[in-house]
Amino acid sequence: MNLTETDLELVEALREDGRASFESLAGRVGLSRKAVRSRVLRLFEDGVLRVVATVRPEFDGIHANAHLSVSVTGARRDDVARMLADQDETVFVSIVSGGAGVVAEIRTTDLHRLGNVVDRLRGVEGVTRIETLVYTDVVMEPHLPPPRDAVGTDPAVDHLDRTLVDLLRADGRTSYADLAAHVGLSAAATRARVRNLLDMGVIRIVTLVNPTKLGRSFMTGFALDLEETAQDVLHQIKEIGAVDFLALTLGTADAVGTIVTTSVEDTIAVLDRIGTMDGVVGLRSWTHLRLVQERYGIVGG
Known part of the structure; x- marks a missing residue:
């Protein structure tokens, strides 16, 4: 596909933060949220990039x-x-x-x-x-997340954490509301669990270009x-x-x-x-x- 300067700017923005909101991306490139959403989805569909959670081996x-x-x-x-x-x-x-x-x-x-x-x-x-x-x-x-010796001892995770990890592996931009619906927790509690997985070095949200x-x-x-x-x-x-x-x-x-x-x-x-x-x-x-x-x-x- 032929990428415009705006597309390349969106790619760079998502490399910096794979979970950046469409609103923040729109502000960066000076387009409407709807236009940015359409461009980003096209980049995903054409295989230019993917946002996923990578997991410590x-x-x-x-x-x-x-x-x-x-x-x-x-x-x-x-x-x-x-x-x-x-x-x-x-x-x-x-x-x-x-x-x-x-x-x-x-x-x-x-x-x-x-x-x-x-x-x-x-x-x-x-x-x-x-x-x-x-x-x-x-x-x-x-x-990948940092090696184990850089983050300390193995973290304690339960079956809800593992479900969240698997969902984010498939799509690192899955909303907290959708994640919460899968694990039966509030969006706030789900956000806290994801933040904990990130802080412990279990997962890392990355944009694969x-x-x-x-x-x-x-x-x-x-x-x-x-x-x-x-x-x-x-x-x-x-x-x-x-x-x-x-x-x-x-x-x-x-x-x-x-x-x-x-x-x-x-x-x-x-x-x-x-x-x-x-x-x-x-x-x-x-x-x-x-x-x-x-x-x-x-x-x-």
């Missing part, structure tokens, strides 16, 4: 995450990508350029289950090879080979504004990440900056051509 018993590079032969990339997206454990699937036709991220309970998932995906028609990078430390992840549909954004993945003493370089990479994700890994690379830029020139500049840092001995990259699935916060199998 430990809340769901998720302790194993991995990045998969999937080679495709004798089948359409789109068909393979959609088959991968249908798996319970996949939270991210994208069609990419480069040696692998599709990349995916999977989240599940433990390494044993992770191995079983990869074995199952090898059986998907058209998949000829899967390169697996297991995350050992997520250095930068903008979508599909860069491949913005028309002005370029999404690029990269994998790094690092020197043994190159831990400081990760902090340097994390401080680059275009870096959207970064994790240490085990496998054929020592780290994997994602950058989002507004031009090909910026993409090249960021990759060159990372590739020439002290401690980086190898860099390979791929371009995201179409984002097929992004459902961070959904329970993995």
